[in-house]
Each structure stands twice: as structure tokens, then as C-alpha cells.
Amino acid sequence: MTVTPLAAHASDRPAPAFRGRIGRDARSGHYAVPGRYRLHLSTACPDGLRIAVTHSLLGLDTVCPATFLPAVPDCPEGGHSALRPLYEASAHRYTGPAVAPVLSDDWSGRIVSTHAPDIMRDLARRFGGDRPSPYPCGAESEIEAVERMCAQGIEDAAQRAGSAGGEESERTAALETLLETLGSLERWLVGRTYMIRDEVTAADVELWVALVQLDTVHRNHLDAGAVQRIAGHPTLWAYARRLAAHPAFGRHLDLDGIALRHHARCQGLEAAGAAVQILDWAAHASDGNGAGPQVNRS
Numbered sequence: 001m002t003v004t005p006l007a008a009h010a011s012d013r014p015a016p017a018f019r020g021r022i023g024r025d026a027r028s029g030h031y032a033v034p035g036r037y038r039l040h041l042s043t044a045c046p047d048g049l050r051i052a053v054t055h056s057l058l059g060l061d062t063v064c065p066a067t068f069l070p071a072v073p074d075c076p077e078g079g080h081s082a083l084r085p086l087y088e089a090s091a092h093r094y095t096g097p098a099v100a101p102v103l104s105d106d107w108s109g110r111i112v113s114t115h116a117p118d119i120m121r122d123l124a125r126r127f128g129g130d131r132p133s134p135y136p137c138g139a140e141s142e143i144e145a146v147e148r149m150c151a152q153g154i155e156d157a158a159q160r161a162g163s164a165g166g167e168e169s170e171r172t173a174a175l176e177t178l179l180e181t182l183g184s185l186e187r188w189l190v191g192r193t194y195m196i197r198d199e200v201t202a203a204d205v206e207l208w209v210a211l212v213q214l215d216t217v218h219r220n221h222l223d224a225g226a227v228q229r230i231a232g233h234p235t236l237w238a239y240a241r242r243l244a245a246h247p248a249f250g251r252h253l254d255l256d257g258i259a260l261r262h263h264a265r266c267q268g269l270e271a272a273g274a275a276v277q278i279l280d281w282a283a284h285a286s287d288g289n290g291a292g293p294q295v296n297r298s
Contacts, residue, residue, distance in 0.1 A: 016113065016114045016115035017087070017091070017094075017096060017099075017111075017114050018090060018091075018102075018111045018112065018113050018114045018115075019113055019114070019115045019118060020111075020112040020113050021112075021113070021118060021122060022037070022112065022122040022126045023126075024126075030105060030112050031126075032126035032127060034062070034063045034064075034127070035062070035063065035064075035065075035106075036105060036106055036107055037064045037103055037104065037105055037106065037112065038064065038065050038066070038067060038103075038104050038106055039051060039052075039055060039064060039065070039066040039067065039101065039102070039103055039104075039119075040066075040067050040069060040080075040082070040083055040086075040100050040101065040102040040103075040104065041066055041067070041068055041069060041100055041101050042068070042069040042070065042071055042073075042080075042100050042101075042257070042261075043068065043252045043253075043254045043257065044071035044072075044254050044257030044258045044260065044261040045100060045101070045261065046155075046209050046210075046212075046213055047101050047116035048069075048100055048101050048116075049209050049212070049252055049253075050116060050120060050205055050206065050209050051101050051116055051119055051120055051123075052066065052068075052252040053205050053208075053209070053248055053249050053252055054120045054123060054124065054134055054202065054205055055123060056247070056248035056249075056251065056252065057131065057134055057200060057205075057248045058123055058124060058127065058128055058129070058131050058134070059129070059131055060123060060127055063127050063129075064123065064127060067082075069082065069083075069100050070257075071254065071256075071257030071258070071260045071261045072260050072261055072264045073097075073099070075097065075098065077096075077097040078097045078099065079096075079097030079098035079099050080098055080099070080100060081098070082098075083098035083099070083100065083102055084098045085109075086098070086102060086104050086109070086110065086111050087111065089108075089109050089110050089111075090110040090111040099114065100114075101114065101116055101119065102114055103119045103122075117147070120134070120202060120205075121135060124202075132199050132200075134200065134201050134202040134205065135201070135202055136197060136201060139196055139197065139201060139203075142196045142203060143196070143201065143202045143203045143206070146195060146196070146203040146206050146207060147203075147206050149181060149184075149185075150206045150207055150209075150210035151210075153177060153178065153180070153181030154178060154181055154182070154210040154211075154213075154214060155210055155213060155214075155218075157174045157175070157177040157178035157181065158174075158178050158213075158214055158218035158219075158222075159174075159218065160174035161174040161175040161178055161218075161221075161222060161226065162218055162219075162220075162221025162222045162271065162273075163221070164221075164269050175222075175226055178230070179229055179230070182230060182233050182236060183233065185207070185233070185236050186233040186234075186235050186236045189235045189236060189239050190235055193239075193242070195207060200243075200246070200248075204243060207239075208240060208243045208244075208249060211236070211237075211240040212240075212253065212258075212281070213258075214230065214278075215277065215278045215279055215281070216255065216258050216259070216262075216281065217258065217262050219273040219274065219276065219277075219278070220262070220266075220270055220271065220273060220274040221269065221270065221271050221273070221274075222271055222273035223271050223272050223273055224271075224272040224273050224275065224276050226273060227273035227276040227278070228276065230278065231276070231278045237278060237279060240279060241279055241284045244279070244281060244284040244285045245284055245285070249285075250284065250285030251285070253281060253282075253285045255281055255282055
């Protein structure tokens with residue numbers, strides 16, 4: 001897949017507090033041993049949802065167990081009290097929020113990484129086994145291009161288009177960027193089942209989570225006309241619907257948790273687009289294997 005990169009911009013995401021990697025052998029310190037590592041995730045969070053889907057695609061429930069956290073953190077600074085001991089054991093006098101996602105090392109009781117892209121790649125490369133890799137050989141540049149397109153052309157553009165502050169011209173330009181991105185994806189997906197290969201890859205995980213966020217979060221701050229234009233990409237939304245019916249995707253779709261997290265964090269005003277749902281995600285997530293979505297523990 002050839003994707004024209006969008007202009008580089010500063011990310012709104014904070015720098016990860018920890019960014020260790022899992023290596024090939026004991027010389028790397030953190031090396032692949034089944035049962036040694038644990039994930040701590042909230043699937044109401046986009047990064048947590050990405051990791052949970054990747055984890056299920058790889059079938060790592062016993063190799064690298066996952067602990068699911070509440071949708072809304074229970075600490076005033078936005079962290080999870082359950083993660084505080086890990087953070088304090090990993091950094092002397094750590095004062096920041098104990099946020100998810102976290103990949104921890106049960107042997108040391110410390111954190112390996114809080115950087116979602118690294119965690120996903122390490123799970124695939126060090127524990128993938130016989131399952132098809134979400135990061136197939138030769139596809140890294142294509143996957144990175146889709147990551148940029150989703151981050152800038154969908155998530156950032158939708159955020160700016162629905163912002164209560166700023167100039168109207170800025171919101172209009174952001175909406176046009178969003179629609180151009182969706183239009184490019186719509187044309188690309190015609191005649192294709194998945195983004196870049198004949199099977200699911202990390203590019204599909206990235207795009208699907210971006211579309212979930214667009215319909216369940218960002219549209220709440222857009223006017224109804226804008227949401228109707230966003231919905232006017234039938235191939236793209238049919239693709240999102242198919243993936244929702246895939247067990248590795250739909251079982252982690254915690255719609256109630258996403259709504260709770262959004263209302264707890266959101267500072268913006270609700271707009272008419274909140275009444276214009278694009279997909280019935282709950283219905284589609286129950287297709288395929290007859291099971292409803294997995295919900296986070298309270």
C-alpha cells in the first residue's frame with residue numbers, strides 16, 4: 001500500500017514513562033519467557049484496545065496474561081491505584097500518574113514498557129508462535145504509514161474538527177482533512193478484505209480502533225451534517241463492521257466503558273452529531289462467535 005505521509009506534527013500524547021523492550025535472549029535483560037510478563041489494560045482506552053486485539057490475534061492468554069482495568073481511573077491525577085505499586089517499584093519517588101497500558105515483569109515486579117506500539121510489536125515478534133504475525137515481513141513501512149494516517153488524518157483531525165475552541169476556519173479545515181482521509185481509505189478498500197495483506201495485520205487493528213473512536217467519541221462533538229458526510233463511506237464502514245464480528249476484535253469492544261471514559265475526560269460541548277450513530281457496534285460485535293464484547297472489571 002502506498003500512503004502519502006501527512007505533515008509531521010507534535011503529538012498530544014505524553015511521552016511514555018517507561019520504554020523497555022523484550023529481546024531475543026538473556027543478554028537483553030528482558031527476554032521472552034512464557035508466563036513472565038503481564039499486561040495491564042483498559043479497553044476503553046484506544047491504546048489498551050489496540051493491545052488487547054493484538055494479544056487475542058496472537059492467542060497469548062496464558063503466555064502473557066492480561067489484567068483488565070476499569071474504564072475510568074480511580075486516582076485524582078488520572079491513574080489507576082492498582083498500578084501504583086508497579087510504578088513506584090520501577091522509578092524512585094515516581095510522582096506521575098500510574099496510567100495504563102503497562103507491560104510488567106512478574107519476576108522483578110517492575111514495568112517493562114508503557115509504550116503501546118513497542119508492546120504490540122514485542123508481543124508479535126517474541127511470543128507470536130505459529131499464528132500469523134500482525135507485523136508480516138516487509139510490511140513495516142506500510143503499517144507505519146497507516147499508523148500516521150490514523151493518528152493525524154482521523155484521530156487528530158476529528159479532535160480539531162470538534163474542538164470548542166479555535167477559529168471556525170480551523171475546524172472546517174480539520175473536517176476536510178478528516179473527510180479526505182476517509183475518502184482515500186474508502187477508495188483503497190474497494191475490492192479488499194483487509195488493508196495491506198490477505199489477512200489481518202496491525203494496519204487493520206490501527207484503522208479499526210480509529211474508526212471505533214470516530215463513531216463512539218469524536219462524532220459527539222460534530223454537527224449532524226458532518227457526521228452524515230463521515231458516514232457516507234459505505235466500503236469503509238462495512239470493513240469496520242466485518243472486523244467487529246471477528247472474535248479478536250469484537251470481544252474487547254467495551255462500549256459502556258468508552259462512554260464512561262469519554263464523559264469523565266471530555267471538556268468539550270456535545271453537538272447534534274451525538275444523535276447520529278454510524279454503526280450499531282454492539283450488534284456487530286456479537287456476530288461471528290455468538291459472544292458479546294468483553295467488558296472491563298470494575
